[in-house]
Structures are given as structure tokens and as C-alpha cells.
Amino acid sequence: MVPNDRKYTREHDWVKIEDGIAILGITDHAQEALGDIVYVELPELDSDIAIGDNYTTVESVKAASPVDSPVAGRVVEVNEALDEQPELLNEDAYGQFIAKIEFAEINEDALLTAEEYEQLLAEEE
Amino acid sequence: MRQSYKLIFERSHEGRRAYDLPALDVPAVDAIPANMKNEAKLDLPELGEVDLVRHYTNLSRRNFGVDNGFYPLGSCTMKYNPKINEEVAGMFEDMHPLLDEDMSQGALRMMYDLEGYLAEICGMDAFTLQPAAGAHGELAGLMLIRAYHEKRGDTERTTIIVPDAAHGTNPASAVMAGFKVKEIKSAPDGGVDLDALREAVGPDTAGLMLTNPSTLGLFERNIKQIASIVHEAGGLLYYDGANLNAIMGIVRPGDMGFDVMHINLHKTFSTPHGGGGPGSGPVGFKKHLAPFMPVPVLVEREGMIELDYDRPDTIGKVKMFYGNFAVCVRAFAYIRSLGGKGLREASENAVLNANYIKNAMRGVFDIPHDRICMHECIVTPTEEMMEKGVHTTDVAKALIDRGYHPPTIYFPLIVHEAMMIEPTESESRETLDEFIEAMKEIASEALTAPESVKACPKNTPIGRPDETTAARKPIVRYVKPE
Numbered sequence: 001m002v003p004n005d006r007k008y009t010r011e012h013d014w015v016k017i018e019d020g021i022a023i024l025g026i027t028d029h030a031q032e033a034l035g036d037i038v039y040v041e042l043p044e045l046d047s048d049i050a051i052g053d054n055y056t057t058v059e060s061v062k063a064a065s066p067v068d069s070p071v072a073g074r075v076v077e078v079n080e081a082l083d084e085q086p087e088l089l090n091e092d093a094y095g096q097f098i099a100k101i102e103f104a105e106i107n108e109d110a111l112l113t114a115e116e117y118e119q120l121l122a123e124e125e
Numbered sequence: 126m127r128q129s130y131k132l133i134f135e136r137s138h139e140g141r142r143a144y145d146l147p148a149l150d151v152p153a154v155d156a157i158p159a160n161m162k163n164e165a166k167l168d169l170p171e172l173g174e175v176d177l178v179r180h181y182t183n184l185s186r187r188n189f190g191v192d193n194g195f196y197p198l199g200s201c202t203m204k205y206n207p208k209i210n211e212e213v214a215g216m217f218e219d220m221h222p223l224l225d226e227d228m229s230q231g232a233l234r235m236m237y238d239l240e241g242y243l244a245e246i247c248g249m250d251a252f253t254l255q256p257a258a259g260a261h262g263e264l265a266g267l268m269l270i271r272a273y274h275e276k277r278g279d280t281e282r283t284t285i286i287v288p289d290a291a292h293g294t295n296p297a298s299a300v301m302a303g304f305k306v307k308e309i310k311s312a313p314d315g316g317v318d319l320d321a322l323r324e325a326v327g328p329d330t331a332g333l334m335l336t337n338p339s340t341l342g343l344f345e346r347n348i349k350q351i352a353s354i355v356h357e358a359g360g361l362l363y364y365d366g367a368n369l370n371a372i373m374g375i376v377r378p379g380d381m382g383f384d385v386m387h388i389n390l391h392k393t394f395s396t397p398h399g400g401g402g403p404g405s406g407p408v409g410f411k412k413h414l415a416p417f418m419p420v421p422v423l424v425e426r427e428g429m430i431e432l433d434y435d436r437p438d439t440i441g442k443v444k445m446f447y448g449n450f451a452v453c454v455r456a457f458a459y460i461r462s463l464g465g466k467g468l469r470e471a472s473e474n475a476v477l478n479a480n481y482i483k484n485a486m487r488g489v490f491d492i493p494h495d496r497i498c499m500h501e502c503i504v505t506p507t508e509e510m511m512e513k514g515v516h517t518t519d520v521a522k523a524l525i526d527r528g529y530h531p532p533t534i535y536f537p538l539i540v541h542e543a544m545m546i547e548p549t550e551s552e553s554r555e556t557l558d559e560f561i562e563a564m565k566e567i568a569s570e571a572l573t574a575p576e577s578v579k580a581c582p583k584n585t586p587i588g589r590p591d592e593t594t595a596a597r598k599p600i601v602r603y604v605k606p607e
Contacts, residue, residue: 033541038596052307061592062535064293066308086597 002027002121003094004114014094015070015111022071022103026058028093029121034060037089040082043075043099051107056098058089070110073103130586133170133180134603143174168605187586189530195556197482199501199533199545200292200340202370202392204475206455210395213458214451222446226431233430236447237423239457240407243388246460246468247369248379249409255419255448259367262387262406263298263334265419268440269385269410270332270361271302272417276438282331282359286322290315290341290537292367295334304331311539314494315341317351326358336365337381338372338499340537342479342545352382361385361414369393370549371476371500374469378409385410394456405452419443474550475500478557482546485561489568493540501547503540510568513575517542520567522589523581527563 002008006016006023012030016023031037039059049055054066055075077100082088088096112120172180190196196203220232240252256262267285274282285299286307296306309325312318316339326333333355337345345351355362364378364386370393378386390396390405398404410418420439421432463471476499483502486492490504506515521531521544533545548557571578582588 036593036596038593054306054308059596061596063538065538066296068308 002114002118007111007113008117008120009068009070009110010112010120011068013067013070015106016097017106020102021076022073022101022106023097024055024067024069024071024099024101025097026067026089026093027117030058030065031090031093034058034065035062036060037086040079040086040089040098042078042080042082045075045078047075049073049075049101051105055101058098059086067098069101070107071101071103072105073101076100076102132603133172134605136172136176136180137170139171141171141173141176143172143177191551194528194530195548195552195560196530197532197546197548197560198530199342199503199547200367200536201398201533202367202389202500202547202549203398203530204370204392204395204471204549205551206395206397207459207462209462210455210458214454217451217454222450227429230430232450233423233432235457236450236453237425237430239453239460240423242457242460243407244409246373246377247364247366247386247388247409248377248381249386250379250412251415251418252407252409253419253422253448254405254407254450254453255442255444256387256406256408257444257449258404259387259389259392259406260294260298261443262389262408263294263363263365264301265406265440265443266363266385266387266408266410267298267302267304267332268443269408269414269417270363271304272438272440273361273414274331276417279359281328284329285331285363286325286333286355286360288317288335288339290339290539291334292336292340292365295365299334305329311339314496315339315343315537315539316345316347319347319350319354322351322354326354326360328359330355330358330360332361332363332384334363334365335383336368337378338368338501340368341494341503341540342368342371342498342501342547343494343496344371344499348381356382367392368500371472373472374465375472379411385414390452390456395459396452396455403449403452405449405456407448407453421447471550472500475548478548478550478552479546481554481557482548482561486564489565490544493543500549501545503537503543503545505540505542505544506571507568510571510575511542513571515571515575515578517544519578519581520544520564520571523567523570523578524563525582526584527566529560529563 006014008014012027014025014027037058037060041057043055049069051072053069055069056067058065058067079097191203191205217232236254243252256265283305284307285304286309287295288311289308290311299306307325309321310318337348339345352362361384362382364383366386366388369388387406387408391398416438417440419442420434420436422436424431424433479498479500479502483498486504491507492504506517517534521534524531536543536545
């Protein structure tokens with residue numbers, strides 16, 4: 001159920017590494033917990049992000065949730081479709097990224113494998 | 126009684142009037158150049174007087190305030206605002222803020238004394254009444270922290286630490302004041318995780334923002350340790366006064382080690398919440414922050430209160446004139462009506478009422494942190510209710526049908542499905558019992574007839590609006606059909 005082509009944070013975000021680019025998004029569990037997502041505050045293109053920075057805020061009918069970046073680097077692409085259709089994150093959390101970051105540094109210690117993340121989900125149940 | 130819920134534009138009928146302008150009795154002058162004239166018809170609603178009066182009277186009857194009923198909106202301290210406050214505020218209504226100091230000694234004395242009372246209640250050295258609301262107070266307080274570090278040449282202190290259970294205004298204010306925000310995880314009981322705090326502090330720490338009792342309505346037992354961790358790292362402690370109603374006359378932020386704080390007069394000191402008037406967020410601080418306080422500073426010289434602008438290190442004015450003066454008068458009236466003993470009793474009863482509700486909720490709803498709470502408690506729907514599809518939002522809607530304003534829901538974020546109930550000291554035991562009965566009814570209906578709970582509210586003009594579409598595609602302006 002949890003794709004194993006990427007890694008996860010304990011805060012229910014995913015990161016997929018492709019050619020020096022970190023692709024960031026939120027997990028299916030995260031969208032489920034948030035409920036209907038109504039707005040995604042996308043980071044600015046070319047902005048510099050440090051590890052632990054809130055690179056985006058995902059707003060649902062229940063709450064606004066800041067999301068921390070597990071990597072440091074420069075924003076090279078954002079998923080502009082989310083501007084008009086934030087519900088895409090509800091529909092396909094693993095298929096929709098939020099931002100792509102050309103990273104210089106990555107906080108590997110904080111990342112979980114798909115298996116470890118599934119275990120975390122089971123523990124939190 | 127069934128009422129019609131038309132907009133005033135929809136009631137418009139061409140040619141109707143509630144008022145006629147008198148005939149022009151001076152020569153007409155056409156002074157506006159033709160190219161600057163707006164020739165379009167001024168499209169205002171046209172109604173007769175009786176229709177106009179009915180429209181607004183009916184609107185006002187659909188309002189719900191603490192004067193209508195129980196309003197346990199957690200973290201907002203919706204206490205009753207005694208009417209004597211209004212009477213006292215009325216005594217100042219003919220004053221102008223530009224009156225000379227010697228002609229406004231009464232007003233200045235009131236402000237000076239109020240600053241003193243707030244300082245005494247909070248264990249601070251001084252207060253300013255200028256900030257216009259709680260979040261404005263946060264901003265002013267953080268500007269004091271910034272000025273303090275900068276004056277010492279300590280310019281690397283650019284980070285404010287905020288626990289993840291904090292009010293959303295805390296990180297927002299820190300960013301507004303030019304700081305970076307570092308969020309730290311809470312301990313399982315919602316308090317500050319001391320290890321996480323130790324790890325977070327460093328040479329970049331400007332301060333920590335904290336509320337005590339915490340947003341979970343629990344007293345932060347480690348406050349002394351927290352204060353020393355932050356102070357030893359060179360940072361300052363900011364107290365968010367949102368939950369002050371739990372501790373008046375019992376424990377003081379200044380004694381807990383806080384350096385600077387704000388108070389929401391509209392929460393703890395019974396001034397109107399929005400709608401009925403502006404807020405007020407006085408900021409208190411210890412001596413080491415006094416040089417930076419906003420001007421003018423009220424000082425007493427030979428029995429006269431003067432406005433002192435001669436403060437070279439001030440952060441400047443944060444509000445025109447002297448803050449929301451009329452709101453301060455109401456808080457002054459409240460403090461003088463209750464006195465020290467009365468304020469302590471208010472806090473004691475606020476805590477007692479919250480615990481009374483919390484204990485009555487045992488076995489009805491889940492209580493994630495079941496220990497003695499402060500002025501508010503958090504309950505959540507049980508597993509069984511949620512299996513039937515009844516969630517926090519449904520319980521809140523069902524309360525509306527029973528004549529209550531719902532509690533704060535889905536906050537704090539760290540508690541799943543939170544309902545935060547703050548009864549305040551204003552309520553009688555009978556009111557609390559009726560509310561408890563309503564909660565029990567809803568809980569039992571959630572198990573036996575969940576569909577009925579999910580269909581609430583049934584007695585309101587609008588039942589369940591499509592909140593998702595409203596948030597995703599808001600229509601914020603009425604467009605008249607062609």
C-alpha cells in the first residue's frame with residue numbers, strides 16, 4: 001500500500017530522490033487525517049530551503065498544517081495544479097508532489113523506509 | 126416561527142424609500158469634470174422603512190452571544206461581560222484623545238492604575254496598554270525581545286522556539302517580527318518536551334513562546350526548568366496570556382520566570398469579543414525590557430500623570446493614541462468590581478467548572494489526558510461513535526440544535542478529534558448540568574441513531590453548508606442576477 005520507491009518522515013510526508021532532485025509530498029495517511037484539503041501554499045520558485053523549514057502549508061477544512069522539509073536546497077519546481085485543484089492531494093497523495101528541491105543536504109537519519117513507515121502507521125493505529 | 130432569509134438586495138423593490146432627503150436649499154454646483162463622473166446607476170437596495178427594520182431586527186435575532194446562552198468556546202474565555210462595564214465606559218464618552226494632559230487626568234489616572242493592576246496580577250514590572258488585540262500584543266512583545274538582543278549587540282539571536290501545541294498566532298507573530306520559527310514536539314501530556322527544548326536552544330535562540338496552562342488546559346509543571354533552560358541559553362521567555370483566566374491570584378507568569386507577556390483583555394477581563402467592540406492586548410514585561418517599551422509611557426510626577434515620549438531605545442508607537450482606551454476602561458471596571466479576592470475566586474470557579482464538566486464526561490466521551498485540568502478540558506468522541514461515523518464536527522452541530530455554541534473543535538492540533546470545552550466561571554451549576562445532559566444525549570444518539578446526529582443542525586436557517594466547496598471556491602460578493 002505504501003510505495004517503496006521513496007522514503008518517509010515520521011510526520012507523514014514522503015520524499016523521492018531522482019537525479020539529485022528531492023521530490024516532496026504528503027502521504028495518504030496525512031491527507032486522510034487532514035480531511036478535505038482546500039488550499040496548498042506552494043513555496044516560491046528558486047527560494048532556498050533549510051532542513052526543518054516549513055516549505056509548504058497544507059490547509060484543510062479542519063486545520064492548516066505546516067510541512068517541514070527533510071532536505072536543504074533550492075526549489076526548482078512546484079506543482080502549480082494544486083493552486084486550482086488542491087483536492088488532487090486527497091485523490092492521489094502519492095501521485096501528486098508539492099515541490100521539487102535540488103538538494104545539497106539531506107537528513108537521512110530522520111527518514112524511514114516504506115517498511116518502517118508502515119510499521120509506524122500500525123503503531124499509531 | 127418560520128422566517129424568510131432573503132438578502133437585503135433580494136428584498137429591493139424599485140422606488141421604495143425609508144427616508145427622503147430634504148430639498149436642496151443652496152444653489153446647485155456641478156463641480157465634477159465630466160470625465161471623472163460615474164454615470165452608472167448606484168445600485169443600492171430600495172426598501173420601505175418597515176421592511177428595512179424587520180430585515181435588521183431579524184438578523185440581530187439570529188446572532189448568538191454569551192448574552193443568549195452558554196458559549197463554551199475553548200481557549201476564547203467567553204465569560205459574561207457585566208453591564209456595569211458599559212456604564213463605566215460611558216463616563217468617558219465625551220473625551221477627546223487630544224485633550225491636554227492637565228484636562229484628562231482622570232483618564233490618564235485610570236490607564237496608569239490599570240497598568241499597575243495588570244502588573245500586580247501578572248508579576249511583571251510594567252505594562253503598556255497600546256496593543257489593539259492579542260496577536261498585536263504578541264508582535265509588540267516580540268519586538269521588545271528583538272530590541273533587547275540588538276541593544277546588547279547579540280545580533281545572532283534570530284530564532285523563536287514554539288511548541289507544536291501553541292496557538293497558531295505564536296509562530297505567525299514571530300515571523301511578522303522578523304524571526305525564524307523553530308517548532309518543537311510536545312511531550313505526550315501536551316507539555317514541553319524538555320529534551321527537545323534542550324536540543325533546540327542555542328546561540329541563535331531569541332526566545333521561547335509558551336502558554337501556561339498549555340493549550341491542552343493542563344498546568345505546565347516543568348515551567349521552572351523550562352525557564353532556566355531558555356535563560357541559560359541566553360533567550361527570553363514569552364508568555365501567551367490567552368489562558369490567564371485559570372491562574373489569577375494563584376500563580377503569576379512573572380514568578381514562573383517569564384520576561385514578557387500579553388493579556389487578552391477581551392478574554393480574562395470581560396471586555397467584548399469582536400463584533401461588540403475592538404480587542405485589547407496589553408503587554409507586560411520585566412525591568413530589563415522597559416527601555417524598549419512603546420511611547421508614550423505614563424509616568425507619575427508630583428501627583429500628575431504625564432505622557433513621556435523621551436525614551437531613546439523605544440520600539441516606537443504601536444497604535445495611534447493610547448490603545449483601545451474604551452476597552453481598557455471596561456477591564457478597569459471589572460478589576461475594581463471584583464478586587465483581588467474576587468479575581469482569585471473567578472479563576473478558582475473557572476477551574477472548578479471545567480473539572481466538573483470533565484469528570485461528568487467520563488464514560489460518555491473519551492478524555493485523552495484525564496488529570497485535573499485548569500480552566501478548560503478536552504474530550505473526543507469514543508471509538509464506538511467514530512465507527513458509527515459520528516465525529517467531532519457532528520457533535521458540535523448537534524449542540525447547536527440544543528441551543529449551545531459549540532466548543533472549539535479540532536484544536537489543539539496534537540489531539541485527534543479534539544473538542545475543547547471552556548465553561549468559564551460565569552456559569553451556574555444548573556447551566557453546566559443542562560449542558561452535560563445535552564452531551565450525554567448526543568453521545569447516546571451517536572450510537573443508537575448516528576444518522577440523526579449527522580443530519581444536525583435541523584433548527585438553523587442553514588443546515589450543513591458545503592464547507593469544502595465554500596473554502597475551495599469561495600463566493601465573497603453578491604452578484605445581482607441580470
